[in-house]
Amino acid sequence: MSVTEQTEVSLSEQRVGQLVADDFRYAHVFSQFGIDFCCGGGRTLAAACDKAGIALSEVETALSKINSEGQKDDALNQLPLGELIDYIEANHHAYVREKAPLLMEYSQKMVRAHGERHAEIKPFAGWVRALIDDLTPHLMKEEKILFPAIRAMAAGETVEGCFGHIGNPINAMQHEHDDAGHMFEKLHELTNHFQPPEHACTTWRVCYATLAEFEADLMQHIHLENNILFPKALAL
Incomplete structure (x- = not known):
């Protein structure tokens, strides 16, 4: 999913496993915040943040920095x-x-x-x-x-x-x-x-x-x- 498509569909409603599948760099952000993106990959970002007890806005800010860094590395997915x-x-x-x-x-x-x-x-x-x-x-x-x-x-x-x-x-x-x-x-x-x-x-x-x-x-x-x-x- 492109950055434009991610913007059209709110990040909070996307599943964390798919977010990582689309851009592996998201995994590092989720790990830092204690978000389970493997076994809990089917949860939406909002639900995953709620389970981890962290503010959704903090995670979204960190992910937006990833998007601003440019070309994503999806080599493994390919x-x-x-x-x-x-x-x-x-x-x-x-x-x-x-x-x-x-x-x-x-x-x-x-x-x-x-x-x-x-x-x-x-x-x-x-x-x-x-x-x-x-x-x-x-x-x-x-x-x-x-x-x-x-x-x-x-x-x-x-x-x-x-x-x-x-x-x-x-x-x-x-x-x-x-x-x-x-x-x-x-x-x-x-x-x-x-x-x-x-x-x-x-x-x-x-x-x-x-x-x-x-x-x-x-x-x-x-x-x-x-x-x-x-x-x-x-x-x-």
Whole structure:
């Protein structure tokens, strides 16, 4: 959708997932304001702002600055499905596998050093483990089952598998995306939105910062799948 078309249809009434699909730079603004544009991509901007507890006018001002910067980068949206999958695997799947062990290490160090004195540490570490334990098989299911099927469909080949319609594994992956979003809601509650207390040690601070970065990457990761890859696969 062009900037002119966005002006004709109020930003507040457009769905955040589609806004990001039209211009990936919007993702950075939404991340800064804590707006869920992946699992919550079906919400209008007004509804997403209301859920995040922020002023719609602040977000619209930030988005208007994006529009004034000129040509948008929609390269990922234009990639053939096979190349988009390559990008997701090489960047986002690889990122999860790189950072997940670090998050486990940092959170366990926090338990050993501070778990007995700070009640939030052990539940925090438990949710980090639950998140990683869910994401690890999730990546494998995409790489071994869903992505090969989408590649075959895009190439006009016969899809082999026991899952029936391609919508079935897509629905399963979207459900698991929602689960990850719920886990991050718990982590936000336990960490004051990843803001370490004044007494936090270096590991504590690094862990929160890494987790915030991890969430931002995962939101972009899920957005590419939920709002671009999966709809295009279903349309084949």
